[in-house]
Amino acid sequence: MKAIRIYEFGGPDVLRYEDIPEPQPGPGEILIRVIAAGVNPIDWKIRSGYMPGLPLPMIMGLDVTGIVEAVGQGETSFQPGDEIFAKVSIGQGGYAEYTVTSSTQAAKKPRSIGFVESAAIPTAGLAAWQSLFDIAGLESGQSVLIHGAAGGVGTFAVQFAKWKGAYVIGTASSKNAEFLKSIGSDEVIDYRNQRFEEIVSNLDVVLDTIGGDTFEKSWKVLKPGGFLVSTVASIPEGMPQKYGVRAKTLMTQADGRELAQIAAIIDEQKIKPIVTTVLPLADAKKAHEMSESRHTRGKIVLRVAEDPR
Numbered sequence: 001m002k003a004i005r006i007y008e009f010g011g012p013d014v015l016r017y018e019d020i021p022e023p024q025p026g027p028g029e030i031l032i033r034v035i036a037a038g039v040n041p042i043d044w045k046i047r048s049g050y051m052p053g054l055p056l057p058m059i060m061g062l063d064v065t066g067i068v069e070a071v072g073q074g075e076t077s078f079q080p081g082d083e084i085f086a087k088v089s090i091g092q093g094g095y096a097e098y099t100v101t102s103s104t105q106a107a108k109k110p111r112s113i114g115f116v117e118s119a120a121i122p123t124a125g126l127a128a129w130q131s132l133f134d135i136a137g138l139e140s141g142q143s144v145l146i147h148g149a150a151g152g153v154g155t156f157a158v159q160f161a162k163w164k165g166a167y168v169i170g171t172a173s174s175k176n177a178e179f180l181k182s183i184g185s186d187e188v189i190d191y192r193n194q195r196f197e198e199i200v201s202n203l204d205v206v207l208d209t210i211g212g213d214t215f216e217k218s219w220k221v222l223k224p225g226g227f228l229v230s231t232v233a234s235i236p237e238g239m240p241q242k243y244g245v246r247a248k249t250l251m252t253q254a255d256g257r258e259l260a261q262i263a264a265i266i267d268e269q270k271i272k273p274i275v276t277t278v279l280p281l282a283d284a285k286k287a288h289e290m291s292e293s294r295h296t297r298g299k300i301v302l303r304v305a306e307d308p309r
C-alpha cells in the first residue's frame with residue numbers, strides 16, 4: 001500500500017511517499033481502508049521531533065475516514081463495510097491506504113457529509129469538545145472567548161459553543177471576521193489591531209489554542225471561578241489560585257463515543273466541518289508546509305482514495 005512515512009525527524013522533506021506492507025488488525029482492532037486523512041499541527045510537530053524517542057520509521061497522521069475492511073478477533077462493534085471515522089494512535093498512521101485502530105477510537109461517520117469532511121473531525125473536533133464541555137463544563141448562557149477561532153480546533157469550538165447556547169467571542173485576523181460570524185461568533189476580535197484584554201472581561205471560559213502572550217493575558221479576562229483551557233500551554237504553578245480561576249492543559253483523548261456524539265450533531269445540521277484545502281496523499285509535504293504557516297482557515301485534508309459512493 002501507499003503511505004507517507006518518516007525515517008528521521010526534520011523539515012517537510014523528510015516525508016516519504018512509498019510502498020509498504022498493509023497492517024493486520026489485532027484483537028479488538030479494525031482494519032480501515034482509508035478514503036481521506038485529516039492533517040493537524042501535531043503531525044508536523046511530530047515530524048519536526050517535538051516528541052523525540054518515537055520509533056522510526058513511522059507512518060504520519062492521526063485522523064482517518066474510510067471503510068472497515070476486516071475486524072480483529074473478538075471485535076463486535078464494527079463490521080466489514082461500515083463507513084467510519086477515527087483518531088488513530090501515534091505511529092498507527094492515517095496518511096496511508098490502510099490503517100488499524102482500536103475500535104474504541106472509531107465511530108460510524110456522519111451520514112450527511114462525505115469522507116473528506118468527516119476526516120477533518122477527529123483531533124480538532126474532539127479537542128474542541130473535550131476543552132469546552134468535558135473540561136470547562138461550558139453551559140448555555142455562559143460566555144466563551146476562543147483564541148485561534150478560524151483554525152481547525154477554533155472552527156469546531158465556535159460552532160459547538162454556539163450550539164450549546166453560549167455567547168461566543170473569537171479572535172482572528174480581520175480577513176476571518178465575516179467568516180467567523182457566519183459560523184456562530186457573536187463578536188470577533190482582530191488580534192492584530194485590537195487588545196482582547198481591553199475589550200472583554202468577566203468571562204466564564206477561555207479556550208486558548210495559541211499560547212505565549214495570548215495565554216498569559218487570558219487569566220485576567222475570566223470571572224472568579226472561570227475556566228482557562230489551553231491546547232498548547234502548560235499551567236504555571238500558582239496561577240489559577242492567583243487569579244481565583246480554574247485552568248487545565250488539554251490532552252485530547254481518542255474517544256469513539258464522543259466522535260459518535262459529534263457525528264449526531266452534524267447529522268442534525270447543527271454544525272459542519274470547515275475544510276478549505278484538499279490535496280492528494282502524495283502531496284503531504286505541501287499540506288505540512290501550509291499547516292506550518294499557522295494561518296490556514298479550518299482544516300486541510302488528504303484524499304487517499306476516491307469516494308466509493
Ligand SMILES: NC(=O)c1ccc[n+]([C@@H]2O[C@H](COP(=O)([O-])OP(=O)(O)OC[C@H]3O[C@@H](n4cnc5c(N)ncnc54)[C@H](OP(=O)(O)O)[C@@H]3O)[C@@H](O)[C@H]2O)c1
Binds near residue numbers: 232291
Ligand atoms: N493538546 C491537545 O490535545 C491538542 C489538540 C488539538 C490541537 N492542539 C494544538 O492546538 C493548536 C491549534 O490547533 P489548530 O488545529 O486549531 O491549528 P491551526 O488550524 O493551524 O490554526 C490556524 C489558525 O490560527 C489562527 N491564529 C494564528 N495566530 C493567531 C493569534 N495570535 N491569535 C488568534 N488566532 C491566531 C489563524 O487565524 P488567522 O489566519 O486569522 O491569523 C488560523 O486560522 C496547535 O498548536 C495544535 O497542535 C493541541
